[in-house]
Every structure is written in structure tokens, then in C-alpha cells.
Amino acid sequence: AMIDHRNERATGHVLTIEDPIEYVYRNKKSVVNQREIGPDTASLQIALKNALRQAPDVILIGEIRDRETMSAAIAYAQSGHLCLATLHANNSYQALNRILSFYPVEVRPTMLGDLAAALRAIVSQRLLRTHTGGRVPAMEVMLNTSLIADLIQKADFSGVREAMEKSLAEGSQTFEQDLSRLITDGLVSRNEGLAHADSPNNLLWRLQNDFNSTKAADAASPGEEENTDMATFTEFTLDVKF
Structure with missing residues (x-):
């Protein structure tokens, strides 16, 4: 979706490195060059090494x-390229821990400094069943603010999670915050939301708090509805950068 968004709105060269290619993009405003390990390049290592020689503006690493x-x-991000990638993890906390696990202890401080400077965001998604039988995404968004960058550099990933839960990281949101919105808006059931929450107790607290806040707002200003538009987060996901 992020590649399509870029493709529809900006010119440039988008290079993907995938194993295998799961979705074929059509050129729109951008030229999308998809490289599959095996048919198009001998190995992932060769594809990564030769990527910058193809003068891309955006690089997508499949996984x-x-x-x-x-x-x-x-390295791509440090050289000024927008790099999008996927990583198997349930949330941003687990993603950061998995990235850390790739590196031996002696090089972690340097890597964490580079990561803190280059990372733009981590976006996690879970698909939930709706009342009508369809699917709707619940999103966790971690934006790399100055506070988050400082915590990443210190390897304080629990601090990152705490900052998100307390809304100290501007623009970020936890799964529980978005699940509360989906339940309150009537898009998914309470049980479905609780089944996909990292912390069901946290979600229950938020639902009660949102309910009390809505009652107070209705009493103060009857007829006014709170705006829960997610457009802001959609825009930010386009700046995911490593």
C-alpha cells in the first residue's frame, strides 16, 4: 500500500528486492523495478550490494x-534513500528486540546509534473480523521522535513501549488505543478486540475511560461528536525509513 501511495503521487525510481514477488505493481507516476531472488538476481546479497548502482529513490526490502x-x-537510509522493509514481529517492541538480536553485543551501541538516527517509524498491523464478516486493520504506530530516538539508542525498549502507552511519543499509538477506537465506533466486537490486544486489561481500562469521556462530552456539548479520523497516521506511514 505504501509503494502504491508513492507510485500514485510522486515521480521517481522504486526498486524492490523480494523473495518471492507477491504483488506486481504497474508504473504510474513512478517507475517500479521489481527484482525477485532467483529469476532476476542470483542472491539476496548480490541484490543488496547492487541496489544503489541502479539509482533508486525508494528501496523496498521484502523481508x-x-x-x-x-x-x-x-546504510540505504544513511545515504539519503527512503527504505521500506518488513520484519516478522507482533509489535514495535518486539521488532526493536529482534533487530537488536541480529547483532553481537560488542557492535550493538554503534548499531543502535545508527538505527536511532535513521529510523522514521515502525507500523504494525493486525486484521480483525468485523460484524459484517469483512476485515478491518488495527494499527500500532511508533514514530521516531527525539524521545523515542534517545530510548532506542539506550536500548530501553520497555521505555519506548511505556512512552507510547502514556502518549508521550507524539503521533504514535498502541494497538490498545486503536482497538478502543474500533470497538467504540462499532466496527468490531469487544471480544474480537480483546483477542487481538497486547494487554487486554489496558484495553478494558481504555474502553471504560473512553466511555466516561464520551458521557462527559455529551453532557457538556450535546450533539457534538469526537473526530477519530486516521488520515494523520496514514500519512506518517509513508515515511517508514531504516
Whole structure:
């Protein structure tokens, strides 16, 4: 979706490195060059090494599985390229811990400094069943603010999670915050939301707090509705950068 958004709105060269290619993009405003490991390049290592020689504006790495790929993503960002990538993790806390696990202890301080400077955001998504049988995404968004960058550099990932839960990281949101919105808006059931929450107790607290806040707002200003538009977060996901 982020590649399509860029493709529809900006000119440039988008290079993807995938294993395998799961979705074929049509050129729109951008030229999208998809490279599949095997048919188009002998190995992932060769594809990563030759990526910058193709003068891309955007680089998509299908999945980061090891230190070499992670280091390449950071290097692309440090050279001024927008790098998008996927990583198997349930949330931003687990993603940061997995990235850390790629590196031996002696090089972690340097890597964390580079990551803190280059990372733009981590976006996690879970698909929930709606009342009508369809699917709707619940989103966790971690924006790399100055506070978050400082915590990442210190490897204080629990602090990152705490800052998000307390809304200290401007623009970020936890799964529980978005699940509360989905339940309150009637898009998913309470049980469905609780089943996908990292902390069901936190979600229950938020639902009660949101309910009390709505009652207070209705009493003060009857007829006015709170705006829960997610457009802001959609815009920010386009700046995911390693």
C-alpha cells in the first residue's frame, strides 16, 4: 500500500528486492523495478550490494531476516534513500528486540546509534473480523521522535513501549488505543478486540475511560461528536525509513 501511495503521487525510481514477488505493481507516476531472488538476481546479497548502482529513490526490502540485510537497510537510509522493509514481529517492541538480536553485543551501541538516527517509524498491523464478516486493520504506530530516538539508542525498549502507552511519543499509538477506537465506533466486537490486544486489561481500562469521556462530552456539548479520523497516521506511514 505504501509503494502504491508513492507510485500514485510522486515521480521517481522504486526498486524492490523480494523473495518471492507477491504483488506486481504497474508504473504510474513512478517507475517500479521489481527484482525477485532467483529469476532476476542470483542472491539476496548480490541484490543488496547492487541496489544503489541502479539509482533508486525508494528501496523496498521484502523481508529483513538477518544482520546483513538490516545493515544494508540502515546504510540505504544513511545515504539519503527512503527504505521500506518488513520484519516478522507482533509489535514495535518486539521488532526493536529482534533487530537488536541480529547483532553481537560488542557492535550493538554503534548499531543502535545508527538505527536511532535513521529510523522514521515502525507500523504494525493486525486484521480483525468485523460484524459484517469483512476485515478491518488495527494499527500500532511508533514514530521516531527525539524521545523515542534517545530510548532506542539506550536500548530501553520497555521505555519506548511505556512512552507510547502514556502518549508521550507524539503521533504514535498502541494497538490498545486503536482497538478502543474500533470497538467504540462499532466496527468490531469487544471480544474480537480483546483477542487481538497486547494487554487486554489496558484495553478494558481504555474502553471504560473512553466511555466516561464520551458521557462527559455529551453532557457538556450535546450533539457534538469526537473526530477519530486516521488520515494523520496514514500519512506518517509513508515515511517508514531504516
